[in-house]
Amino acid sequence: MIDKKLRRALLAVQKPGRYTGGELGSVYKDPQKMDCRFAFCFPDTYEVGMSFLGMKVLYEILNARENIWCERAFMPWVDMVEQMRKLEIPLFSIESKTPLSQFDIVGFTLPYELSYSNILAMLDLAGIPFYAKKRGLDQPLIVAGGPCTCNAEPVADFFDAIMLGEGEEQLPALCDAVIDAKRRGLSKEELLLNLSKIKGVYVPSLYTVRYNPDGTVKHVTAHKGAPRVIEKAILPNFRHQPLPTHFTVPMVGAVHDRAMIEVLRGCVRGCRFCQAGFIYRPMRERDADMLNCAAQDLCRNTGYEEVSLTSLSTSDHSQLEALLDKLLVWTQGEHVNLALPSLRIDNFSESLVEKTTRVRKSGLTFAPEAGTQRLRDVINKNVTMDEVIRSCTLAFKNGYTAVKLYFMMGLPTETMEDIKGIADTAQAVVDLFYSLPEKPKGKGVTVSISVACFVPKPFTPFQFAAQDTMEQLREKQQYLLSCVRSKKISVSYHDARISFLEAVFAKGNRKLSKVLVEAYRNGCCFDGWGDLFKFDTWVECFKKCGIDMAFFANRPIPFDEITPWEHFSYGVDKSFLIREYERAQAAQPTMPCNRQCSGCGANKLMGGGKCVAYDQSVVR
Amino acid sequence: MHTIRVWFAKRHEACYISHLDLQRVVQRALKLARVPVWYTQGFNPHIYLTFAMPLPLGQQSITESFDFRTEQERLDTAALYWELNRALPRGIEVFDITPAKMGPGQIAFARYLIRFDGDAQQMQSRVEEFLSQKEILVDKRTKRGGVRQMDLAPYLGRRSWLPGEGDGAAVLDLTLPAGSTLNLNPDLLLNALEQATGIDPLDTSICRTQLLTADFKEFE
Ligand code: SF4
Numbered sequence: 140m141i142d143k144k145l146r147r148a149l150l151a152v153q154k155p156g157r158y159t160g161g162e163l164g165s166v167y168k169d170p171q172k173m174d175c176r177f178a179f180c181f182p183d184t185y186e187v188g189m190s191f192l193g194m195k196v197l198y199e200i201l202n203a204r205e206n207i208w209c210e211r212a213f214m215p216w217v218d219m220v221e222q223m224r225k226l227e228i229p230l231f232s233i234e235s236k237t238p239l240s241q242f243d244i245v246g247f248t249l250p251y252e253l254s255y256s257n258i259l260a261m262l263d264l265a266g267i268p269f270y271a272k273k274r275g276l277d278q279p280l281i282v283a284g285g286p287c288t289c290n291a292e293p294v295a296d297f298f299d300a301i302m303l304g305e306g307e308e309q310l311p312a313l314c315d316a317v318i319d320a321k322r323r324g325l326s327k328e329e330l331l332l333n334l335s336k337i338k339g340v341y342v343p344s345l346y347t348v349r350y351n352p353d354g355t356v357k358h359v360t361a362h363k364g365a366p367r368v369i370e371k372a373i374l375p376n377f378r379h380q381p382l383p384t385h386f387t388v389p390m391v392g393a394v395h396d397r398a399m400i401e402v403l404r405g406c407v408r409g410c411r412f413c414q415a416g417f418i419y420r421p422m423r424e425r426d427a428d429m430l431n432c433a434a435q436d437l438c439r440n441t442g443y444e445e446v447s448l449t450s451l452s453t454s455d456h457s458q459l460e461a462l463l464d465k466l467l468v469w470t471q472g473e474h475v476n477l478a479l480p481s482l483r484i485d486n487f488s489e490s491l492v493e494k495t496t497r498v499r500k501s502g503l504t505f506a507p508e509a510g511t512q513r514l515r516d517v518i519n520k521n522v523t524m525d526e527v528i529r530s531c532t533l534a535f536k537n538g539y540t541a542v543k544l545y546f547m548m549g550l551p552t553e554t555m556e557d558i559k560g561i562a563d564t565a566q567a568v569v570d571l572f573y574s575l576p577e578k579p580k581g582k583g584v585t586v587s588i589s590v591a592c593f594v595p596k597p598f599t600p601f602q603f604a605a606q607d608t609m610e611q612l613r614e615k616q617q618y619l620l621s622c623v624r625s626k627k628i629s630v631s632y633h634d635a636r637i638s639f640l641e642a643v644f645a646k647g648n649r650k651l652s653k654v655l656v657e658a659y660r661n662g663c664c665f666d667g668w669g670d671l672f673k674f675d676t677w678v679e680c681f682k683k684c685g686i687d688m689a690f691f692a693n694r695p696i697p698f699d700e701i702t703p704w705e706h707f708s709y710g711v712d713k714s715f716l717i718r719e720y721e722r723a724q725a726a727q728p729t730m731p732c733n734r735q736c737s738g739c740g741a742n743k744l745m746g747g748g749k750c751v752a753y754d755q756s757v758v759r
Numbered sequence: 760m761h762t763i764r765v766w767f768a769k770r771h772e773a774c775y776i777s778h779l780d781l782q783r784v785v786q787r788a789l790k791l792a793r794v795p796v797w798y799t800q801g802f803n804p805h806i807y808l809t810f811a812m813p814l815p816l817g818q819q820s821i822t823e824s825f826d827f828r829t830e831q832e833r834l835d836t837a838a839l840y841w842e843l844n845r846a847l848p849r850g851i852e853v854f855d856i857t858p859a860k861m862g863p864g865q866i867a868f869a870r871y872l873i874r875f876d877g878d879a880q881q882m883q884s885r886v887e888e889f890l891s892q893k894e895i896l897v898d899k900r901t902k903r904g905g906v907r908q909m910d911l912a913p914y915l916g917r918r919s920w921l922p923g924e925g926d927g928a929a930v931l932d933l934t935l936p937a938g939s940t941l942n943l944n945p946d947l948l949l950n951a952l953e954q955a956t957g958i959d960p961l962d963t964s965i966c967r968t969q970l971l972t973a974d975f976k977e978f979e
Contacts, residue, residue, distance in 0.1 A: 143961050161772035161849030390780045442787030
């Protein structure tokens with residue numbers, strides 16, 4: 140399967156194992172017996188993509204079907220892109236090395252906005268035309284899913300269909316519709332119409348968008364019976380939804396190379412900046428026994444030495460401690476470490492620390508997100524300074540000496556006082572360490588603060604907010620540096636230009652597709668990779684296309700404006716987002732779902748009535 | 760404590776697994792196959808694992824091996840064989856599990872089959888002409904990162920051509936030094952061959968077939 144051209148390319152690049160597949164858990168089938176061949180494409184490197192849980196889940200679900208073969212393709216690294224161009228090797232799947240253009244369906248996951256240029260690069264390398272309207276039945280159906288589909292308008296022109304929401308049942312349904320169309324010899328139009336009838340499937344070509352003279356959306360019209368509003372797909376019974384137990388184990392080091400168990404989906408917290416916290420509502424947990432069995436199966440099937448309990452907020456699982464007890468029964472004996480990535484300060488209890496430190500003692504991370512209580516109330520991050528101090532005290536007493544604190548700057552209503560608060564918070568943690576008689580002997584403390592730039596995202600209460608300009612952000616960064624006095628504190632912050640472009644695409648509309656094509660033609664690619672990011676090229680391309688970047692990023696959106704994503708629904712009502720935005724202005728926090736339902740509307744996704752997020756959880 | 764040697768072939772896709780990655784792959788496979796391996800003691804226990812002689816990226820081999828240790832007196836090697844093969848990636852196939860009789864330090868030579876695609880007769884005479892030169896000078900990278908010029912000609916004595924199979928290729932059976940003092944990668948020879956004759960290394964393929972001691976006994 141590896142021909143001479145490919146051998147030549149593989150011998151000329153770094154880490155050829157990124158392109159050759161065959162890993163334990165990878166699936167091989169007889170192509171002759173397939174009704175549908177699906178290429179699952181991740182628009183970033185192998186290492187990044189192989190860390191992405193969604194891909195593993197869907198790979199296993201599709202390949203469980205006898206008549207479907209799902210293979211993988213990743214964005215080749217720049218050295219491989221160069222070889223492929225030179226040797227005229229079209230982009231291929233890493234299992235069978237089949238060119239993407241020979242698949243029935245090519246499905247991209249949209250993990251983050253800055254990967255959009257890579258999607259074009261992958262289509263281009265595959266020799267597939269960018270625009271959906273230029274592709275006939277001789278080309279694969281090009282579809283997308285993943286987090287960014289909640290506002291996929293900037294890339295809508297490139298896709299035949301875009302899937303909103305949870306893919307576990309929706310994606311096989313889409314494949315079945317394609318198989319059916321092939322069998323019955325349907326035209327592409329007929330196929331697309333059928334796809335638009337699947338829950339959560341958005342067929343961009345069935346909608347026209349009209350604009351006002353000021354550039355805002357006037358209205359979006361649905362054609363041929365396509366739903367006026369596309370509501371996301373959601374699993375009816377997440378609690379007992381099986382977990383993948385046969386990960387493909389990467390051989391070239393992935394970023395997160397370990398067993399992952401998704402303990403819950405969604406989040407009860409409602410932090411007002413967090414898109415994931417809203418688009419995955421309502422929060423649903425998995426059964427603890429089921430999680431424990433899946434973790435054990437997964438470790439035994441993969442040989443992984445670490446299992447991580449992943450979710451947006453793992454410590455909110457109502458049976459977490461019971462689950463940890465179950466896991467600790469076998470993990471140590473089988474040489475498996477336990478990792479809890481998203482612990483929250485406010486319920487970081489003594490026994491929890493004890494349970495995780497029994498296995499591994501490394502750095503601790505906390506995310507207060509804002510430097511003052513007022514601003515934390517604005518963003519609804521219900522963490523108090525007392526809780527930070529209490530958790531750090533606990534951690535230091537247990538031998539931890541490194542703390543990492545995550546913050547954001549540029550948040551709505553933020554003042555320089557709040558920026559200073561970031562430095563003060565870090566200083567308080569340093570002071571705490573030295574004040575403790577029980578601090579780890581003979582060791583110093585290191586507190587690193589990492590400061591991201593706030594990016595307003597669709598479907599959050601802050602979707603209406605403007606992003607700070609790059610100048611404002613830079614000024615705040617400089618001010619923060621001047622506030623830090625201790626050598627024990629290190630500061631890192633994000634590139635404001637990257638966050639700016641991210642905001643433009645997050646809130647963008649269909650007009651941005653031509654900018655993307657222009658930027659790709661001018662060499663933009665791997666924008667998320669700092670050193671490959673060509674900001675000046677982006678700015679030029681926007682200018683050339685006559686599109687104002689600030690219109691999307693730095694302009695507040697009035698409540699009554701029709702947003703580019705107004706025709707999508709994630710269950711959360713716009714009126715709720717407005718209410719939350721107003722509470723934010725008044726620095727009023729909102730209770731987490733498990734304590735009190737705030738009536739966001741997401742309960743309607745599950746048929747209405749009492750919401751599962753409120754129903755199932757424990758009051759802490 | 761016993762040292763067990765697992766013999767395997769590395770072919771197809773697996774040729775592109777680097778040595779570093781292969782170590783991790785085998786660690787996981789041992790764990791996965793529930794092999795009763797001995798873990799090193801200390802702060803960060805890990806599986807004791809050594810490889811006889813790393814294979815350069817892109818080459819195939821039917822004579823690779825790695826060693827693990829076990830405290831068990833008896834091992835069900837037949838069961839292990841199945842379990843390990845189930846746990847290893849495509850292209851890596853375990854074919855035997857034996858006690859380690861020799862130390863990897865005893866390896867002095869490696870034997871290769873090098874296949875040259877093309878008309879068998881013609882290829883053989885072109886390559887043979889090159890190999891029988893009095894002197895074949897190549898630049899060899901030293902361990903310290905420098906480059907040293909050396910003559911390959913004295914090391915090419917143990918070679919023969921396999922009888923043609925009529926499938927459009929000439930096959931050379933060649934033994935090269937592969938010890939700790941001198942280790943000659945056949946790629947070095949193929950690159951020199953390309954420079955002299957224009958034969959594309961991609962029209963060739965290399966497969967390591969045997970590891971030998973200083974007195975040409977098979978490494979066990
Ligand atoms: S309906 Fe209530 S409990 Fe359910 S997600 Fe919305 S706010 Fe939370």
